[in-house]
Amino acid sequence: MCAMICEMCGKEVPVTKPMMVEGTKLNLCQNCAKFGDEYKQTNSPSGSSAAPVSKTVIDERLQRRERRMQTKDIYSTTTRELIDDYGPTIRKARESKGMDLDEFAKSIFERRSILARIEANELVPDDKMIAKLEKALNIILKEDVQSGGAVGKGNQKSDGMTLSNFIKKE
Numbered sequence: 001m002c003a004m005i006c007e008m009c010g011k012e013v014p015v016t017k018p019m020m021v022e023g024t025k026l027n028l029c030q031n032c033a034k035f036g037d038e039y040k041q042t043n044s045p046s047g048s049s050a051a052p053v054s055k056t057v058i059d060e061r062l063q064r065r066e067r068r069m070q071t072k073d074i075y076s077t078t079t080r081e082l083i084d085d086y087g088p089t090i091r092k093a094r095e096s097k098g099m100d101l102d103e104f105a106k107s108i109f110e111r112r113s114i115l116a117r118i119e120a121n122e123l124v125p126d127d128k129m130i131a132k133l134e135k136a137l138n139i140i141l142k143e144d145v146q147s148g149g150a151v152g153k154g155n156q157k158s159d160g161m162t163l164s165n166f167i168k169k170e
């Protein structure tokens, strides 16, 4: 029995399905068919009747697909998270400005007891508080974290990072 070869991943499979991928008809395995669109038979004049796709074309497609997946992966797992030692960082910055906790609390209209607990790393400040502290003390309390599958702190807010930021870094 003659097996068919998926023109995207190159795997030998019992059945392939014609699909449209980026404007080209490819015979794909069930797995790869997800990446294509339904193939519709049209009588286009340019229809080079089913020329076999060369190995290099398959390789190129594979690479392109891999890149696409990697990019997506990085994008979806990068978050800005509060640094671990936010408390000491805040306290040091405050002390370097010569303020005691009372003065500092008054200057940003927050309760002293709350700030004391934050400085002791006992209370995790919310986004609003973090922004306030960063501005008041001219410090940065968040860092970019790129970790696969790390559970976020329920803080899914995007901060303007876009896909192109990552692509340009390469």
Ligand SMILES: [Zn+2]
Pocket (backbone or CB within 6 Å): 006, 007, 008, 009, 010, 011, 028, 029, 030, 031, 032, 033
């Ligand atoms: Zn395949």
